[in-house]
Amino acid sequence: GENVEQHPSTLSVQEGDSAVIKCTYSDSASNYFPWYKQELGKRPQLIIDIRSNVGEKKDQRIAVTLNKTAKHFSLHITETQPEDSAVYFCAAQDYKLSFGAGTTVTVRA
């Protein structure tokens, strides 16, 4: 089955700086890569996704990139704000969704 690895496990950034989270996947059949954000005490929610026929996607301050050859994808958050503090999960889907272990992002004021 699919195996998704996510790094780093924790990330502390100064407000206004950028944050980058990287994930790798094992199954070349995976074709959909969503990112979920989980605020403290809340449920995970989808924030952005990318399909295997696209190399990059951007939505305001967040962007995702995908390298199918290397089987890795990344989340980029620019101009970080306190409300970006959360746990972020990457995921990869073949016939079901497999999640990475999560990255706890802390934005320092």
Add this chain to the structure above:
Amino acid sequence: DADVTQTPRNRITKTGKRIMLECSQTKGHDRMYWYRQDPGLGLRLIYYSFDVKDINKGEISDGYSVSRQAQAKFSLSLESAIPNQTALYFCAAANSLSPGELFFGEGSRLTVL
């Protein structure tokens, strides 16, 4: 958003007891999932169902069972709870047209003493 509701939200029980966590959704999504969240381990899939007659094991199904009583309802049972099943459990629903977009419930925190 799909309205996904889990009950109970919090439960404390003792080793050996039978526990059921219930999940219902109101948007008619055909796919439903049960995940377990533990610190540092992310979201691990316990069971999933693509329709009422379909039940599939996930990566950590041992010690758990599920029932898909209707398209809107998917319950998770622990036949004989043990302390290492203490965790936060999430139910999720998705539409087969957009299967990677999961709508999660609020979570059920289970403590097994």
